[in-house]
Amino acid sequence: MLALLALSVGGFGIGLTEFVIAGLLTEVSTDLDVSISQAGHLVGGYALAVVPGALAITPFLMKRAPKYALVLLLTFFIVGNTLSAWAPNYEVMFAGRIIAALAHGGYFGIGAVIAAALVPEHRRASAVAALFAGLTIANVLGVPAGAFVGQQLGWRSVFWIISAIGVLALAGLVTLVPKTQPEQxxxxxxxxxxxxxxxxxxxxxxxxxxxxxxxxxxxxxxxxxxxxxxxxxxxxxxxxxxxxxxxxxxxxxxxxxxxxxxxxxxxxxxxxxxxxxxxxxxxxxxxxxxxxxxxxxxxxxxxxxxxxxxxxxxxxxxxxxxxxxxxxxxxxxxxxxxxxxxxxxxxxxxxxxxxxxxxxxxxxxxxxxxxxxxxxxxxxxxxxxx
Missing domain, CATH: 1.20.1250.20 (MFS general substrate transporter like domains)
Structure with a gap:
């Protein structure tokens, strides 16, 4: 189903954002003039920011149609990664990581509800798995490819690409995912x-x-x-x-x-x-x-x-x-x-x-x-x- 594919593309981009930087720490630390351990906080900071994002932002989106809630979350994702790609210093890069992370929990949480609503009840877990397929593909192909591209073209190019993936996911979400009602x-x-x-x-x-x-x-x-x-x-x-x-x-x-x-x-x-x-x-x-x-x-x-x-x-x-x-x-x-x-x-x-x-x-x-x-x-x- 194309709607599930569109949701999975967003999951791919978010998975790539979280994990790809682990393969680019040396390049990032050198370019931003920080230590490897400081660069490592860009990984840990993202993971921790997922928690308040899920608990603080998701509740404010639940009264909206789930499709439009995901549109807003993908906008956070795009802005955060664009900021990371442009970042002139470590502090701006860290802020971009936090902004992108705020979309993570809500996207998969609300996306799982949408995915389950698109299929019969006996196939709901498989629909949720389809949403998470993007995350697995990000680990299988995206992270190694991102590390290679970053080594060849610079780490910033990877985040520009991720931002473009976010735009693609947003377009797919708007055009392919049907409007469903908030949780009854x-x-x-x-x-x-x-x-x-x-x-x-x-x-x-x-x-x-x-x-x-x-x-x-x-x-x-x-x-x-x-x-x-x-x-x-x-x-x-x-x-x-x-x-x-x-x-x-x-x-x-x-x-x-x-x-x-x-x-x-x-x-x-x-x-x-x-x-x-x-x-x-x-x-x-x-x-x-x-x-x-x-x-x-x-x-x-x-x-x-x-x-x-x-x-x-x-x-x-x-x-x-x-x-x-x-x-x-x-x-x-x-x-x-x-x-x-x-x-x-x-x-x-x-x-x-x-x-x-x-x-x-x-x-x-x-x-x-x-x-x-x-x-x-x-x-x-x-x-x-x-």
Whole structure:
């Protein structure tokens, strides 16, 4: 469906904005005359800004038609990336990153509601997966391509291209996405925020943060693990990351299909598999072929959790599905920050490059315990799984 494709293009641009700068830090730090660590704040600052963007901006857009809410959010996205491309100094660049990040949570949160409304109920998780397909493609193709273009033409050219992608997504949104009504039977705003504290919703949000944070903490430090432990050369790493990206893309499809069948069962099974895969990657790190296989499985199983987690929080937040959906996107990013920080602490404490697989598996196991607890609580209250 063309409408889903248009939504996915916006997701591609937003995913590219968040992750591509990690491959351009040296160029950015040199051009803006800051240290690598300061340039790194452009990554962390973006991730943290997603949270207030989701919680502060999304509520003000929920009374509008979702299509026009996304138009406004994409305008934020375009302005932020244009500012980043033009930035004469670090402070302006940082401001551009924050402005772009404000669109992130709301776009995927409201976009997930629109995507679900475009298809029959039994295909809603797959529709949400289609929205997130842009994010996976950004990781598979966009980030390596962006790093290459930045090295050849300068890092600013990448952000000009991303701004153009935003304009393309905006045009597709206006022309291809039908106008739908705001979420029906919305609760008053104060009650919507209280809905986030419902046990099932809250456990879903924390599960999202733990499960995805565990995976992302491992992925962030995968390059030194592959080079220094597995023994791969620097030139082999991009190809290994392509394998991870292929796993992401396949996981998005598999996860959408599984969540359409039974979102709770999909999340439970994948939450059992993910810590096993993460620990398997740590155990296989000394063996090049097995490490490559486990890296692919990490992407597949890790991202297969996304449609189910998103569908679950939307289902349990009746009357506040849009706000809960956007908050779940914020939980993904908050989890990323937690996972990366915990893995970094483990490495700094001299526990070795294997340690992120231990900390990552630990976070995902917490997520597994939460989802089991949520299912038990629902069973006691006779709440149906689906």
């Amino acid at each position: 039977n919305q609760l008053p705003l104060g009650q919507q925020f209280r809905t986030l504290a419902r046990p099932q919703v809250l456990m879903s949000l924390v599960t999202t943060a733990m499960v995805f944070g565990g995976m992302f903490g491992v992925f962030t430090y995968i390059e030194p693990l592959l080079r220094e432990v597995t023994g791969y050369s620097a030139s082999a790493v991009p190809w290994l990351l392509v394998l991870f990206g292929v796993g992401l893309f396949a996981g998005n499809i598999v996860g959408g299909w599984a969540a359409d069948k039974n979102a709770d069962n999909a999340v439970l099974i994948l939450s059992i598999l993910l810590p096993a895969v993460i620990l398997g990657l740590g155990a296989a790190a000394a063996f090049p072929v097995f490490a490559a296989i486990m890296l692919t499985l990490l992407g597949l199983v890790g991202f297969a959790t996304v449609p189910g987690l998103q569908a679950r929080v939307m289902r349990h937040a009746k009357g506040a599905a849009t706000l809960a959906s956007a908050t779940n996107i914020a939980a993904f990013n908050l989890g990323n920050t937690i996972g990366v920080s915990l893995a970094g602490v483990a490495i700094a404490a001299d526990y070795g490059l294997h340690s992120p697989t231990i900390s990552g598996a630990g976070l995902t196991l917490i997520g597994l315990l939460l989802i089991i607890s949520a299912r038990m609580a629902a069973h006691k209250k006779n709440v149906p799984a689906q």
